[in-house]
Amino acid sequence: MLTALAGREFGLGDRRFLASEVVLLLGMFVTLRYVLPLVERWDRGAQGEEEVGALLDGLASSHSESGWRVVHDASFGRGNVDHILIGSAGVFAVETKSQPGQVRVGRMHGSMLRQAEAEAKAVEAIVGVPVEPLIVFSRAWVDRPLARRKGVRVLPARMVVGFLERQRPTLTEEQIGTARRRLAQALADQGARDRRHLLH
Numbered sequence: 001m002l003t004a005l006a007g008r009e010f011g012l013g014d015r016r017f018l019a020s021e022v023v024l025l026l027g028m029f030v031t032l033r034y035v036l037p038l039v040e041r042w043d044r045g046a047q048g049e050e051e052v053g054a055l056l057d058g059l060a061s062s063h064s065e066s067g068w069r070v071v072h073d074a075s076f077g078r079g080n081v082d083h084i085l086i087g088s089a090g091v092f093a094v095e096t097k098s099q100p101g102q103v104r105v106g107r108m109h110g111s112m113l114r115q116a117e118a119e120a121k122a123v124e125a126i127v128g129v130p131v132e133p134l135i136v137f138s139r140a141w142v143d144r145p146l147a148r149r150k151g152v153r154v155l156p157a158r159m160v161v162g163f164l165e166r167q168r169p170t171l172t173e174e175q176i177g178t179a180r181r182r183l184a185q186a187l188a189d190q191g192a193r194d195r196r197h198l199l200h
């Protein structure tokens with residue numbers, strides 16, 4: 001519309017009209033090439049997190065005897081952990097990935113593995129017990145499901161519940177309770193910091 005007005009005001013051969021047309025075309029190119037794919041990836045990622053979260057919620061509600069509790073989208077100030085599971089079988093930090101296609105565990109990018117490991121270490125520092133990092137692909141086909149790469153276990157979403165159900169108890173009731181309390185306190189403290197930051 002602005003370019004049409006510019007054409008009417010200055011004439012179709014005027015440099016200002018031509019410049020406005022070029023700006024419009026560049027804007028459309030940037031939107032189509034960069035902005036829309038970014039929004040689609042974010043949307044796909046959020047949907048993948050919800051799907052995996054629903055699976056983990058189902059595990060927690062149907063296996064209450066194993067003490068599974070799940071926390072979603074846990075923020076500790078620098079980034080977030082998609083899902084944290086605490087139960088008799090241990091503590092797991094779950095990083096969800098939603099890319100489609102094929103994933104070759106042996107060729108996974110180091111930054112993806114480092115992210116999952118860093119998240120697990122952050123949770124471990126809070127709960128005081130070992131935390132296993134998991135990367136769960138909500139859409140991709142994984143060539144070696146359940147394999148570990150650099151300490152990070154990789155699996156498709158369809159296998160995550162079965163994997164967790166097969167884990168043997170490793171934590172005592174006391175350890176589980178302490179881990180839950182510490183995690184809840186860390187999340188509450190971060191929430192208070194976030195609120196203070198918004199007020200300033």
